[in-house]
Amino acid sequence: MKIPLPKLKAILLYFANNTDVKFLGKVKLMKLVYFLDFMHLKQYGAPVTYDTYVNLEHGPIPSFIKNLVDDAADDIDNSILADTIQFERPKGTARCRILPKRKFTGNDKKYFSETELEVLERVCKKFGDKNTKFIEDASHKDSPWKKTKLLDKIPYTLAADDIDSKTSKEEIALLMEIS
Numbered sequence: 001m002k003i004p005l006p007k008l009k010a011i012l013l014y015f016a017n018n019t020d021v022k023f024l025g026k027v028k029l030m031k032l033v034y035f036l037d038f039m040h041l042k043q044y045g046a047p048v049t050y051d052t053y054v055n056l057e058h059g060p061i062p063s064f065i066k067n068l069v070d071d072a073a074d075d076i077d078n079s080i081l082a083d084t085i086q087f088e089r090p091k092g093t094a095r096c097r098i099l100p101k102r103k104f105t106g107n108d109k110k111y112f113s114e115t116e117l118e119v120l121e122r123v124c125k126k127f128g129d130k131n132t133k134f135i136e137d138a139s140h141k142d143s144p145w146k147k148t149k150l151l152d153k154i155p156y157t158l159a160a161d162d163i164d165s166k167t168s169k170e171e172i173a174l175l176m177e178i179s
Contacts, residue, residue, distance in 0.1 A: 002049075002050040002179065003049045004111070006111060007112070008049065008065065008068075009081065009083075009084040009108075010109075010111045011033065011036065011048070011049070011120070012029070012069075012081065012084050012085055012100075013084055013085075013100050013101075013102070014104050014108070014120050014124075015029060015032045015033075015123075016085055016098055016099060016100035017100050017103060018120075018124040018128055019032070019124055019128040019129070020129045021097060021098075022097070023130065023132060024097060024098045025095050025096055025097060025098060026066075026069055026073065026096060026098065027058050027059075028131075028132045028135055029069065029098055030059075030060075030062060030065070030066055030069075031059055031060075031127070031135040031136060031139050032123055032124075032135070033051070033065055034053065034059065034061070034139055035123045035126075035135075036048050036049070036116075036119055036123050037050075037051070037053075038060075038142065038144060038156075038159050039119050039122065039123060040115065040119045041156060041159050041165075042159050042162060042164055042166060042167055043115070043119065043166055043167075044115045044119075044167075045166075045171055045172070046175055047156060048116050049062060049065065050179065051064050052064065052153060053144065053153070053154035053156075054151065054152070054154065055145055055148040055149060055150055055152045055153075055154055056151070057150065058136050059136050059139035060139055060154050068080065068081060069081070069085075069098075072085060073087050073096055082101075083101055083102075084100070084101055085099065085100060085101060086099050086100075086101055087099070142159075142162055143161035143162045144156075144158040144159055144162075147161065156176055157169045157172045157173050157176075159172065160172055
């Protein structure tokens with residue numbers, strides 16, 4: 001994975017601070033990261049995290065980020081995300097709610113380009129107050145999930161097959177080759 005840890009933490013903080021916490025569990029968080037990467041890729045020609053995506057039942061997931069969040073949920077005290085997010089299990093549910101450890105600040109903002117900040121904001125406006133099922137269903141409409149099978153690695157080039165993509169498969173393939 002090519003994203004520096006401080007930038008990844010800033011992404012998690014941004015989402016945790018700019019979405020309705022009653023809906024922010026691990027599945028929704030993974031979909032927010034997916035939409036950040038693929039919306040930025042389709043609009044500007046590059047993903048933000050460069051994580052490896054996998055097709056799972058609930059939609060595409062960034063594998064490295066999912067593993068970090070899962071590890072944090074299992075043992076937050078020994079996690080590299082301990083200073084970034086925390087987990088709450090509402091009574092009577094098996095669900096895990098993700099909460100920020102602190103506010104997203106100007107210091108966090110410096111890790112992003114103008115276009116990355118614009119897409120972060122757009123993703124939160126579109127999905128911030130929506131439940132997990134809504135964002136999961138939205139991810140199932142995209143070519144990267146529709147054109148792969150369960151447990152397949154999802155190539156970034158599939159984003160070019162979506163009608164809203166301004167980037168071609170050739171441009172994405174070249175970018176991924178040189179990155």
